[in-house]
Amino acid sequence: MQNRLVFWGILLLIILAEYYGYVAVRTALSLNSGAARRGLALSYWALTLGLWGLAIWAAATRRDGQLLALKGYLLAAPLLLLTAKLVVVLPLLLEDVGRLARWGLQAASESGAISPDRSAGNEPISRSQFMSRLALGLGAVPLLALVWGMLKGKTDYRVRRVTLTYANLPARFDGFKILQISDLHTGSFLGNPEPLRRAVALINQQRADLIVMTGDLVNDRAPEVEPHIDALAGIESDLPKFSILGNHDYGDYVPWPSREAKAENLQRLAQNHARIGWRLLLDEAHVIRRGADELAVIGVQNWSSHPNFPKHGRLAPAHAASGAAPFKLLLSHDPSHWQAQVLPEFPDIDLTLSGHTHGMQFGVNLPGLKWSPVQYSYPQWAGLYARGRQRLYVNVGLGYLGFPGRVGFLPEITVLELRRG
Secondary structure, X not given: OHHHHHHHHHHHHHHHHHHHHHHHHHHHHOOOOHHHHHHHHHHHHHHHHHXXXXXXXXXXXXXXXXXXXXXXXXXXXXXXXXXXXXXHHHHHHHHHHHHHHHHHHHHHOOOOOOOOOHHHOOOOOOHHHHHHHHHHHHHHHHHHHHHHHHHOHHHOOEEEEEXXXXXXXXXXXXXXXXXXXXXXXXXXXXXXXXXXXXXXXXXXXXXXXXXXXXXOOOOOOHHHHHHHHHHHOOOOOOOOEEEEOOHHHHOOOOOOOOHHHHHHHHHHHHHHHHHHOXXXXXXXXXXXXXXXXXXXXXXXXXXXXXXXXXXXXXHHHHHHOOOOOOEEEEEOOOOHHHHHHHHHHOOOOOEEEEOOOHHHHEOEEEOOEEEOHHHHOOOOOOEEEEEOOEEEEEOOOOOOOOOOOOEOOOOEEEEEEEEEO
């Protein structure tokens, strides 16, 4: 029932945005002839319905592996315009509400007379025209931002540095640097290794002690990463490079001819992790030693508190394998795992590193202001979170999926420095 209400609510919002988008264009242009107005209406609605039709076709056929780049842009086009139109809705809706209120006041007056419409006089521009043009100007802001995100933002790699202080950190790990990448979604790069080569060069410049990758190496199929193995194998580290699986790595979102074919895909993906030089942690732990000091790296398969995502991970045996290490680092793809299981059941896990959310690849990310639609589904969705001595860091991802762009939450390489104090 709730999902049905959400569906109808979204559909109503889309219809409202499309209608007000048309009203804004029609009013702003102020066409005089009936033929021009009919031509505008026909052109606007033909273009709108055509773009939505192509987007629906692209969504329905996106798993066949054909024309992936074209389908990505066909999916993005109506969503870009819809975002702009949603911004258009607010000022025009307020204008309509104000007009309705004025009409009500006039109707309720003693005379019942309607005052002259000053917007239709000899003014160079009417109130309605002004509001429509203002709304279209406002709508152009997110539209241009999203276009930039498609052309530039999706591979505008940024390094984010975070310093974390722990009283229980062993002395020999003071200043230990962990570099995290997540959600590469290599299938979205369509076999072009150049962007990831740039990312690898930036990773190596950080000279981190430990490199970890927290899931979603591919979109669906193991071969997606194979054109990028040489580039990713160039990541340099003296210690083992650890990786885990994310929800997309299991191939759950595409049809398979048999269970055996799906299992073979996962096995091939594990082999590709090894070819890159990553040690894939499947509900297990590895202890790093510096002299007598120890730091445990625990890696689990995907575990989510959301019903639409799998619970493959088994943290209890992986945690047990970490032994008595005084500092424990957990790699778990889905950040909902932290609040649902890590906090209540494993109080000695000091730091959890996750990904999964992408920051929804769209939002506002300014000092003191961080917003994205994904926050209404995930309480922990980007950046650092703390509960007592335990910390969670959510990396917004290095790749992209669905929308071929990023705005606000750019592709991220995180360097976390551990300090004793």
